[in-house]
Amino acid sequence: MRAATQATPYPDTAPLLAVRGVTLQYKTPKTLVMATYRVDFEVFKSDRFVLLGPSGCGKSTLLKSVGGYLAPTEGTISLKGKTVTRPGPDRMMVFQEFDQLLPWKTVRQNVMFALQASHRLHGKEIDERAMHYIEKVNLASFADSYPHTLSGGMKQRVAIARGMAMEPDILLMDEPFAALDALTRRKMQDELLALWEETRFTVLFVTHSIPEAIKVGSRILLLSPHPGQVKAELETASTPQEAIALEKRIQHMLFEDEIERAENV
Ligand code: ADP
Ligand code: MG
Numbered sequence: 392m393r394a395a396t397q398a399t400p401y402p403d404t405a406p407l408l409a410v411r412g413v414t415l416q417y418k419t420p421k422t423l424v425m426a427t428y429r430v431d432f433e434v435f436k437s438d439r440f441v442l443l444g445p446s447g448c449g450k451s452t453l454l455k456s457v458g459g460y461l462a463p464t465e466g467t468i469s470l471k472g473k474t475v476t477r478p479g480p481d482r483m484m485v486f487q488e489f490d491q492l493l494p495w496k497t498v499r500q501n502v503m504f505a506l507q508a509s510h511r512l513h514g515k516e517i518d519e520r521a522m523h524y525i526e527k528v529n530l531a532s533f534a535d536s537y538p539h540t541l542s543g544g545m546k547q548r549v550a551i552a553r554g555m556a557m558e559p560d561i562l563l564m565d566e567p568f569a570a571l572d573a574l575t576r577r578k579m580q581d582e583l584l585a586l587w588e589e590t591r592f593t594v595l596f597v598t599h600s601i602p603e604a605i606k607v608g609s610r611i612l613l614l615s616p617h618p619g620q621v622k623a624e625l626e627t628a629s630t631p632q633e634a635i636a637l638e639k640r641i642q643h644m645l646f647e648d649e650i651e652r653a654e655n656v
Contacts, residue, residue, distance in 0.1 A: 401471040401472065403435070403436045405472070406433035406434060406435055407434055407435055407436050407438075407470065407471060407560060407561060407593055408433065408434040408457065408468070408469070408470050408560075408561055408593075408595065409433050409467075409468070409469045410430060410431060410432050410433070410453070410457065410466070410468050411431055411466050411467050411468075411469075412429045412430075412431060412465060412466035412467070413427060413429070413430045413431075413453070413456065413463045413465070413466035413467070413468060414427060414428050414429055414430075414463065414464045414465035414466055415427045415449060415452050415453065415456055415461065415463055415464055416464040417452075425618040426449035426452040426453075426617075426618055426619065427448075427449035427452060427453055427614075427618055427619040427620070428618045428619065428620045429465070429466065429620065430449075430453060430466075430614070430619060430620065430621055431621060432612050432621065432624065434561065434593060434595055435593075436593055437591040437592070437593055438593055438594070438609055438610055439587060439594050439596060439607060439608050439609040439610070440593075440594065440595050440596065440608065440609070440610050440612070441596045441597070441598060441604045441607060441608035441610070441611045441612065441627075442454070442595070442596070442597045442598075442612050442614060443598055443599070443601065443604040443608075443611050443612065443613050443614065443641070444599065444613065444614030444615065444616070444619055444622075445599055445616050445645065446599055447616065447617045448614045448615065448616050448617055448618075448619035449614065449617070449618060449619035450565070450566075450597040450598075450599070450614065450619065451565055451566075451597065452619075453597075453619065454484070454563050454565050454595065454597050456468060456475075457475065457482060457561075457563060457595065458478055458482055458484050458563055459475045459476065459477045459478040459479060459482065460478055462476070470482065470560060470561070471560060480505070480509050480511070480557050480559060481559050481560040481561070482559055482560065482561055482563055483505075483553075483554035483555075483557050483559040483562055483563065484554065484563045484564075484565065485547070485550045485551055485554050485562065485563070485564045485565070485567045486550070486565050486567070487565055487566040487567060487569050487570055488570070489543050489546045489547070489570065491546075491550050492538040492546060492549055492550065492553075493538075494537065494538050494539060495537075496537075496538075497534065497535050497536060497537055498525060498530055498533050498534050498535070498536055498537075498538070498541070498549050498552075499518075499521055499522065499525060499534040499535060501538070501549055501553055502521040502524060502525055502549065502552050502553045502556050503517050503518065503521045504553075505553060505556070505557055506520060506521060506556055506557065509557065520556055521552075521556055522534065523556075524552040524553075524555050524556040525549075525552050527552065527555070527586060527589070527590075528548035528549070528551055528552045528582070528586070529548070529582075530545060530548055530549065530552065533545065542575075543570060543571050543572075543575065544571055544575040544578065544579055547567055547568065547571070547579060548579075548582070550567070551564075551567070551583070551586075555586075555590070555592065560593065561593045561594065561595055562592055562593070562594045562595070563594075563595050564594060564595070564596045564597065565597045566597055566598055566599070567579075567596075568580065568603070569598070569599075569600070576603075580603060580606050580607055583607060584606075584607065596608065601638050601641050601642065602638065604627075604641075605627055605628055605634050605637055605638060605641075606634075608627045609626075609627055610624065610625070610626060610627065611624070611625040611626075611627055611641075612624050612625075613625060613641060613644060613645075615648055616648055616652070622644055622648075623644060625637065625640075625641070
């Protein structure tokens with residue numbers, strides 16, 4: 392009898408996600424909107440990779456394309472060496488909006504829902520996996536609560552647990568804390584980092600906040616304003632002094648863009 396062929400593990404030294412020359416356009420009845428232009432970047436296993444840029448520079452569009460919801464007009468996106476052509480459980484998304492949960496399902500049922508649909512686990516395994524991640528985001532005592540009874544921060548924690556419970560290759564987060572008040576936002580950033588320390592998941596995180604990018608990211612891709620193009624790829628800061636210097640540097644780079652645009656008007 393032939394031994395079952397085992398898939399060769401994808402090497403950690405190769406980029407997990409490769410975005411190469413990606414231009415993304417929207418066709419509207421009247422015009423073509425170019426959201427990004429020839430964007431290149433690579434995300435490696437356990438990176439906290441941040442896409443940073445002003446509103447409208449195409450961050451969400453890029454993330455949707457990595458998610459497989461939007462095909463690049465030009466260029467390619469590949470995950471573990473395979474071209475992304477459609478959404479899949481290997482790329483889970485967490486959005487900004489608090490209404491991404493199903494209101495008629497409890498916290499536990501919301502987290503279980505995707506696991507059930509994917510048919511990867513069965514019976515008790517699904518419940519155990521869901522509870523494991525609900526505990527990780529400190530919501531065990533709210534497992535049987537409905538979303539409308541939770542605060543914005545708690546709802547976002549459920550969305551994170553739901554994404555992580557699928558154990559995707561990469562978690563895609565689109566401004567997940569942008570609609571929270573400043574204090575909760577900081578707390579959520581800390582919690583995300585603590586969760587990362589524990590599990591070392593790979594995350595592609597979108598934000599337009601420079602301090603958030605510096606705090607959350609291990610690497611930062613700075614995008615220029617509309618259409619988004621790569622302006623710089625930056626290593627994040629490891630000391631408070633470095634963080635201040637990096638923040639100034641990024642502000643300066645974005646300010647240059649504004650001056651350039653004003654001169655071209
Ligand atoms: P960001 O997330 O960085 O704020 P988006 O990716 O949402 O930027 O948008 C990038 C550009 O694409 C913007 O100019 C926006 O108006 C445009 N855009 C976004 N979604 C659509 C759409 N569905 N149809 C047409 N244009 C769109
Ligand atoms: Mg956006």
